[in-house]
Amino acid sequence: xxxxxxxxxxxxxxxxxxxxxxxxxxxxxxxxxxxxxxxxxxxxxxxxxxxxxxxxxxxxxxxxxxxxxxxxxxxxxxxxxxxxxxxxxxxxxxxxxxxxxxxxxxxxxxxxxxxxxxxxxxxxxxxxxxxxxxxxxxxxxxxxxxxxxxxxxxxxxxxxxxxxxxxxxxxxxxxxxxxxxxxxxxxxxxxxxxxxxxxxxxxxxxxxxxxxxxxxxx
Amino acid sequence: xxxxxxxxxxxxxxxxxxxxxxxxxxxxxxxxxxxxxxxxxxxxxxxxxxxxxxxxxxxxxxxxxxxxxxxxxxxxxxxxxxxxxxxxxxxxxxxxxxxxxxxxxxxxxxxxxxxxxxxxxxxxxxxxxxxxxxxxxxxxxxxxxxxxxxxxxxxxxxxxxxxxxxxxxxxxxxxxxxxxxxxxxxxxxxxxxxxxxxxxxxxxxxxxxxxxxxxxxx
DNA sequence: AACCATACGGAGGAAATTCCTCCACTTAGA
DNA sequence: TCTAAGTGGAGGAATTTCCTCCGTATGGTT
Numbered sequence: 001x002x003x004x005x006x007x008x009x010x011x012x013x014x015x016x017x018x019x020x021x022x023x024x025x026x027x028x029x030x031x032x033x034x035x036x037x038x039x040x041x042x043x044x045x046x047x048x049x050x051x052x053x054x055x056x057x058x059x060x061x062x063x064x065x066x067x068x069x070x071x072x073x074x075x076x077x078x079x080x081x082x083x084x085x086x087x088x089x090x091x092x093x094x095x096x097x098x099x100x101x102x103x104x105x106x107x108x109x110x111x112x113x114x115x116x117x118x119x120x121x122x123x124x125x126x127x128x129x130x131x132x133x134x135x136x137x138x139x140x141x142x143x144x145x146x147x148x149x150x151x152x153x154x155x156x157x158x159x160x161x162x163x164x165x166x167x168x169x170x171x172x173x174x175x176x177x178x179x180x181x182x183x184x185x186x187x188x189x190x191x192x193x194x195x196x197x198x199x200x201x202x203x204x205x206x207x208x209x210x211x212x213x214x215x216x217x218x
Numbered sequence: 219x220x221x222x223x224x225x226x227x228x229x230x231x232x233x234x235x236x237x238x239x240x241x242x243x244x245x246x247x248x249x250x251x252x253x254x255x256x257x258x259x260x261x262x263x264x265x266x267x268x269x270x271x272x273x274x275x276x277x278x279x280x281x282x283x284x285x286x287x288x289x290x291x292x293x294x295x296x297x298x299x300x301x302x303x304x305x306x307x308x309x310x311x312x313x314x315x316x317x318x319x320x321x322x323x324x325x326x327x328x329x330x331x332x333x334x335x336x337x338x339x340x341x342x343x344x345x346x347x348x349x350x351x352x353x354x355x356x357x358x359x360x361x362x363x364x365x366x367x368x369x370x371x372x373x374x375x376x377x378x379x380x381x382x383x384x385x386x387x388x389x390x391x392x393x394x395x396x397x398x399x400x401x402x403x404x405x406x407x408x409x410x411x412x413x414x415x416x417x418x419x420x421x422x423x424x425x426x427x428x429x430x431x432x433x434x435x436x
Numbered sequence: 437a438a439c440c441a442t443a444c445g446g447a448g449g450a451a452a453t454t455c456c457t458c459c460a461c462t463t464a465g466a
Numbered sequence: 467t468c469t470a471a472g473t474g475g476a477g478g479a480a481t482t483t484c485c486t487c488c489g490t491a492t493g494g495t496t
Contacts, residue, residue, distance in 0.1 A: 013493060016443060035253050039483060050445035055485060111387045155404070162401050165387040168380055169329040171427045178420065183380050183405075185415045186373070190408025197403045202396065209389045231464060231471060257454060268474030273456060 020057050022047040024071050027064050032108055036065065036116055062116075069113050075104055076211070077130050080137040090144035091151060095188055097141070098163055102180040107167030110210070134211050152193045156201035161210035163187050238275050240265040242289050245282050250326055254283065254334055280334075287331050293322055294429070295348050298355040308362035309369060313406055315359070316381055320398040325385030328428070352429050370411045374419035379428035381405050 012020065026047035030038045040061065044054040058064040079100040087093040142160060145151035166187070170179040230238065244265035248256045258279065262272040276282040297318040305311040360378060363369035384405070388397040
């Protein structure tokens with residue numbers, strides 16, 4: 001599709017590519033479930049491939065972490081641009097975006113990935129482009145929604161980013177999205193115009209950090 | 219002070235009690251920072267005591283987990299009752315309570331502790347009394363705030379409990395409370411009366427689970 | 437259909453962590 | 467002053483996790 005600059009594995013044989021995706025998906029799940037230190041063997045088991053296959057594609061744990069982070073960013077781009085494009089107005093775009101973030105469990109993933117990636121990863125080439133796309137879509141929707149009077153004027157982009165990474169403890173027997181969904185609705189309601197919030201919006205300086213936890217430079 | 223029924227170590231020598239508290243505090247910090255699987259040796263180091271001391275007081279990891287959970291519940295009781303008692307009205311009591319939960323990092327702790335404790339712990343005797351106290355204070359404030367017209371009528375206790383455990387990813391260089399604080403303000407604003415939220419409030423059935431993650435029966 | 441480069445699985449040895457006991461020494465409290 | 471209670475940490479044992487290696491299988495191309 002888009003050749004861009006494939007940090008991810010292009011030029012793989014069809015089965016290899018499929019397995020790679022299975023591994024990333026399994027890793028994502030298990031990282032969320034059990035933390036970043038799950039035995040890689042467990043990941044390969046959940047993915048339904050041999051441990052050798054995992055190690056061939058991701059030479060060490062770090063590489064797998066990067067793989068998950070990158071996949072996540074890709075999903076985020078997709079979400080932001082779809083929300084911006086398909087909703088009738090900016091406010092509903094934002095709603096869809098924030099609901100989507102909750103579904104992706106952005107908050108949990110960020111919280112876990114960030115401390116580990118933040119250290120020795122500099123942004124791969126394709127990444128900064130993707131991050132920019134998310135930011136663009138987001139900033140555009142925010143400005144427009146405020147102009148439309150749908151979004152309170154005293155919140156800034158960082159506030160939205162914070163909500164994006166909010167994460168809700170869900171008791172085990174409760175459907176995963178349900179609790180988070182409810183909280184998102186309350187938060188969205190809190191974003192509607194109304195009496196001023198105490199305190200001031202946070203500086204935009206490091207907005208990027210929220211969008212892609214695995215990056216340091218600008 | 220209150221002898222209640224000391225599941226925690228009363229009758230300890232003064233220095234022993236002090237060390238015990240240091241250990242619990244260190245464990246709380248490290249569990250939040252690095253997950254429940256930190257080396258117990260690291261906990262003892264941070265507490266400034268020997269590993270032997272830790273093992274004497276908490277025979278295994280499970281015991282330490284329980285210790286942290288219990289300490290946390292104690293803090294929560296204190297918070298709920300203070301908020302209810304010292305604020306001029308129920309709404310401000312709720313505000314204070316939810317801000318306090320963010321400071322305690324209830325959400326993170328619950329999310330981590332719950333899956334581990336939930337299995338083999340039945341509530342110790344003192345616990346169920348404490349849980350009840352939190353619930354009482356909370357339900358009272360909610361009902362009153364709704365009666366006062368300060369809290370939207372279409373939220374239920376579980377919604378409040380959800381907000382109580384919300385947790386916000388904070389970039390490493392940002393003061394811990396700042397990001398969370400901002401989100402809490404937005405959420406509080408979302409609780410003010412306004413156009414109906416989509417969807418219905420969640421059933422109250424397992425409100426307790428939110429209040430004390432380490433418990434199963436009523 | 438045939439061919440071969442690419443990919444697969446998983447056994448198993450090596451290495452790293454972590455656990456947790458044990459005992460000689462110290463200190464709080466009467 | 468006396469002693470019951472408490473302290474620290476060295477170190478052996480056990481568990482866990484890592485990750486290479488190679489015989490076999492399969493996708494894709496001519």
